[in-house]
Amino acid sequence: MKEVYAPFIPGSYNENNLDELSVLLEKGKKYAIDNLLWSDSGYFPSVNFSIGHTENGIALKYFVGEQYTQATYKTVNDPVYKDSCVEFFTGFGKDDSYYNLEFNALGTALVGFGKDRNGRVAIPDDKVSGIKSLSNINWARDPAGFNTWELTLLIPFDVFFYHDIKTLNGIISRANFFKCGDDLPEPHFISWSNIDSPVPDFHLSQFFGTIKFI
16 A cells, blocks of 8 residues: 655745745655556656645645646536646545545646535535635747646645544554646646546545655
């Protein structure tokens, strides 16, 4: 089972100093989202992430390079998976249910909770709106012909609406990380922990890895 380590990041962070948190995540260990699933087109965006935790939330930063970047949805709990989208699924304790947190390149968030892809319950908009984001999109193409973008996120504990989380110190959670873009010219599905399924489905928690919050 794959695992990542999320170190504690001291200090208090909010929308006014998210750039400082972004710099710290930039310096942290990066993990590749590099399992290209359900595709034989050869198109393979470059995606990495860095993760940590603070006194009041999870800090997460994505680094993306792709040929087509689309960011149209701007309202909480819009279908951001149709845009250029990065995703973070995680579950706590012995609960079979897990949270899906999905973000387009602007940082617009969609968050749900449930045991599988069916019957998911949307987390209330006011909780999802508490997620702080810092987006940096570079529309100029790099030598590989990709646009590049970075997204820094601070996810407050109360987004995890069905769990009473006060700290993550010493906690181990189940998780997977993804990149997709259903309405892009080149739709794609990429995961951090591999998924063994004949059909596209990120909602297969038996293939989650783990996060160790240290």
